[in-house]
Amino acid sequence: xxxxxxxxxxxxxxxxxxxxxxLLAGITILGLPFTFAAIVRALWLRYKxxxxxxxxxxxxxxxxxxxxxxxxxEEIRSIPxxxxxxxxxxxxxxxxxxxxxxxxxxxxxxxxxxxxxxxKGPQISNLKVAEGFATKS
Numbered sequence: 001x002x003x004x005x006x007x008x009x010x011x012x013x014x015x016x017x018x019x020x021x022x023l024l025a026g027i028t029i030l031g032l033p034f035t036f037a038a039i040v041r042a043l044w045l046r047y048k049x050x051x052x053x054x055x056x057x058x059x060x061x062x063x064x065x066x067x068x069x070x071x072x073x074e075e076i077r078s079i080p081x082x083x084x085x086x087x088x089x090x091x092x093x094x095x096x097x098x099x100x101x102x103x104x105x106x107x108x109x110x111x112x113x114x115x116x117x118x119x120k121g122p123q124i125s126n127l128k129v130a131e132g133f134a135t136k137s
Contacts, residue, residue, distance in 0.1 A: 010049040011111050014041045014103035015086030030124065041103055049110055051117045054091070068099055070118050079109055 022038030025031030044062035048055040056066040068091060075092040087107030091099040091114075104110060 006050045008048065008050050010110055012044050012047060012105070014038075014047075015040075015082065015105035017082045017085045017105075018042075018103035021082055038103075041111070045102070047101065049102065049113065054099075054101075066099060068093065069098060070114065073114070073118055076111055076114060078107055080107070086126045088107070 014108070019038045019042045022034045022111070026035030028126065040060070040106045041058070044060070045058040046062065051070070053070060054068045056064075056068075058064050058066075072093045072095075073091050074094050076079055076089060078087050078089040081103065086103050086105050089101040089107055089111060091101070093099065101107075
């Protein structure tokens with residue numbers, strides 16, 4: 001059943017620059033694991049961000065599926081990658097579990113959208129936002 005009030009903000013895969021940078025790193029033996037991971041992400045990782053939820057299809061052959069309601073997000077942490085052209089984001093949920101979003105293109109724009117839609121909810125007014133993955137004291 002499709003929710004008529006749900007609007008898609010972004011639907012797509014990881015940043016293309018992630019694949020390009022990691023293919024260049026694959027020239028060296030040390031860069032091969034990163035290259036392999038970037039190829040797997042490019043082939044099977046897909047994101048869908050709406051004003052109600054985030055869906056992530058990934059893993060080997062895209063078999064892992066995760067959905068997170070925006071109302072379950074307590075904190076967002078992000079860090080730029082690829083000279084700021086894309087980034088990684090970790091969503092910390094109300095129960096303490098974490099959901100990773102790797103190689104997200106234009107991640108700052110998506111983070112602002114998620115934060116804006118979380119703040120529309122009646123119950124969340126103490127959303128924590130941190131740059132990087134370390135907590136601030």
